[in-house]
Amino acid sequence: MDHSSRRGGGDAGKERLRVLNLCESAQGGAGSYFRHIAALEERGFDMEFVLAQEHVAAVDADLTMTTFPRPRRGSRGLRAMLAAFRARLRAQDPDVCVFHSSFALAALAAMRAAGDRRPAVYCPHGWAVSSYAEAPLRRALVRVLEGRGSGLADVTLCVSEHEREVARALGYRGRFEVVENGVPPPRAEARSDLFGGGTGVIHLLFVGRLDRQKGFDLLAEAFERARRPDLRLHVVGEAVRGDGVARSGGEGIVMHGWVPASRLDDWYALADALVVPSRWEAFGLVVPEALRNGTPVFTSDQGALPSLIEPGRTGGHVPLTVDDLAALLRSLDRQALRAMRPACRAAYETRFRLERQLEELAALLRAVAR
Template identity: 35%
Template structure:
């Protein structure tokens, strides 16, 4: 059975927000792109998200079967992610109210994203008698096991909330095999209810382009070594690792300095919001003011030009459930140097589409970057391999596999012995 209509819940961040700052990132891209591809296959999608401005329309019709519904729950501005659990009851009530005005059976599936949404999704599932499919995106236990220096651990309340959602979901979608194992080993998820579905890349937007044209349009020198960082500026993403590696690289190869450009495309997020100038201060401290360029978050089409203009994209994260930046960069024909953590070990084909670095030691990162920039023939081989590897991550495949997960969730719901327990009292 293919569902006619899916209620997606993305409570803490809207798929309409600009990725790269605040709480907006790869999950935002995931939700809107998956919704669009499902709609193209005949399944309409309503995305419920918390309204963050009184100026937002209650419903935004994105066209072609996708609508974003802004739910009023708490003050429009000023709430941090840690304060959102207090608004779960209000948010859930408004979601149920929105469905109540429709005909019985309006939604066939609830698909929640991130643990906060999963708590609301479990309540909606029990009220509407439809299956709950949940995507974690990130997990507290995983993040806390690999904290970056200066980062703040996730609280016990989130760990408990995640365990409750894992227990309640009819099906869990994991981005990679490693995430599936983490769900099973760390959260005691039923292996039969965990399915691996890789996120996708819009291969029409992120594709190989003429590098000279891209650089000319962005004001970059044609002969430059461009080492790009793209994403939210927070400790988890490791931008300071890249800057220290660049300083180490230049100390050993000062002749590269005149040609080196390091664009940092993104804005503060998470713990980075507490010290929004910290990365700029580190840049000055390391004497890299003539090398590093800070660029505000940009739209997908513009980001594709930055990828195409880069010599290499650095992804020094301490953890990634998938690693969308690495996938997008490779689809654009640009090699990646990434940390060998989380989903990046799936997204990057080491030695063929990019290089994986074990750990975050500055000398190891500097050596890997230097190889891609200067080793004879390596960049060309990796660039060709990057395009070929990225072809396996199209959104169309993601949508097809997600629809199969929905079918399995319906089967689990119809089987009284296989039905997960509800979250009775969770939101009280």
């Protein structure tokens, strides 16, 4: 395990609160979330994170952290997570514990079983039940486990209103509060030399895991059907879960792999549009990341995604079928996309700023800790 030094700072006149965050997997959105909420250090919180050592690079930030070995998902990794959490629980004696994603519920259940009633927050980052639509038996089991597990927390923190609506519809236990995600401002200067292809090319961007949830397989097939030689699809990401639907690029599709989080704004700023064809999504951080750069976003009609976009002003959304995605790609016009850019920036400023999220999250944590 490794421990970095604790940073100082905080709001004058407020007692600093110790917050211990636990996450079994920090790949993707959870890693971005950790980077963002670490800024609560400047608002009177001592933020510590327990996460897999294999995912430190995915977080890409200077955090106070403890790591545990998790080469792959399984019982050994789960035991290592529980041991690391117990050790930091004793050493830090936090005022509030925050459990991120479904596997962390095991630690919450163990803490409660040991008689520890300290304030706890559960943040699912998307209900696990959503990933089992085609496996009814597993879906039923997961529904019971996370539905009862959420009731062990004092508050379940939802990242979108959609996430709260799903919990209520499924009869999950507990109290649910929404703090919608925000993102920090864009980089002041972005590169301008990433894309080639001439002035008449429409550059589309996909950012995320090439796994079933994110729907890249559907987008790639739709791109082939659209048959537009003036389109380029730039793909930033790689397969992580290996669930059998990732596919390589084709004509007009350029695979770039992962890029550092600090350089993503270069890609967003240069793209004419971002496409988010997810099969399910509790929020979708790539949406406000694109909007802050003035880039329109076109999404599927799944999960929280439609609620993040103003159709015709900041992008649009379509049914999640290959035919509908192909029709969308055929309809894109570069001048119309560029005309949306001011509204996209305005949407970020009015709704998706990180400062708003941090203010609401700080208030929730202080209320739970009372």
